[in-house]
Amino acid sequence: MMYGVTEVESINFLGPIALTYGMLQKERDQELRNYLRFTCETKPELCVSTILEEYTGNIFIMDDEAYSSTVTNTAGVVRDSLLDILSDARTVAPILKMGLFHSMVNRHSYFYVFTHKTESKDHLLNKTSTGDELAYVFGVPLGGSSFHFVDRYTEREALFSEVIMTYICNFAYRGNPNRARKLENYSLGQFDWTQYDVDWPEFGSKQQYYLQLGK
Structure with missing residues (x-):
């Protein structure tokens, strides 16, 4: 079997404004919450904070609306972190898992x-x-x-x-x-x-x- 990915597999997930100008941290966090709504029902906030820490390398402090980073991020960096997360979750990880299963038998x-x-x-x-x-x-x-x-x-x-x-x-x-x-x-x-x-x-x-x- 032959399969592959591009560098950004979730670019159609965001609107033109976010793609062009970036997004705020609270906007990214809300998009991530929406995505995790049905996949991380037990402790969604823990999932969000863990994922953001993994992909950004920063420690996040939970408040009512967003995770405040200890490092000031530009709107573009915030957007890119969401695209990386969604690309891995929606496309890259499933393809790699499929590839691993396939390689076991062929x-x-x-x-x-x-x-x-x-x-x-x-x-x-x-x-x-x-x-x-x-x-x-x-x-x-x-x-x-x-x-x-x-x-x-x-x-x-x-x-x-x-x-x-x-x-x-x-x-x-x-x-x-x-x-x-x-x-x-x-x-x-x-x-x-x-x-x-x-x-x-x-x-x-x-x-x-x-x-x-x-x-």
């Missing part, structure tokens, strides 16, 4: 983190988010923009897309993305392909390896 388990940011596209928070890898999986940079993929792509991004498609095709045919290196390519030259001549290690319970797709 060692052909491959995990990726997609970090490439398309040069012509503006990225919120300067990070990749849900769906950013789809254009490269479907080979859009090779044929040019179409349908709802309207970004412009460089030659190197076309090569990057071809590399990803090669990984996927190898896995689909043989169960291993590393086999059957291409002798012919459509993007740039063979020398340019050498930078991607790396083995994609298997993901397992002992060694949780992954391949970073991007810089």
Whole structure:
């Protein structure tokens, strides 16, 4: 099985104002309470304070509305901490758990983190988010923009897309993305392909390896 994530998997959870300008601590805390309402019913406030301490590294003092940090946080830092929490809880942790279960019965388990940011596209928070890898999986940079993929792509991004498609095709045919290196390519030259001549290690319970797709 092949599976992966982007850098921010919860970006659609927040509204445009919070994404652009950040948020107050009490706004973040309330969003977190809302999310934990049905998953931490016994001691929700303890869950909130423990999670915030884990993700921010600060000690929080509970009051009626918010957790006051001992360190002054900017609105952007507060927003980013919530995005990290929600990304891990809603996407990353479940995928990793699934991957661990799968690897116990089938060692052909491959995990990726997609970090490439398309040069012509503006990225919120300067990070990749849900769906950013789809254009490269479907080979859009090779044929040019179409349908709802309207970004412009460089030659190197076309090569990057071809590399990803090669990984996927190898896995689909043989169960291993590393086999059957291409002798012919459509993007740039063979020398340019050498930078991607790396083995994609298997993901397992002992060694949780992954391949970073991007810089």
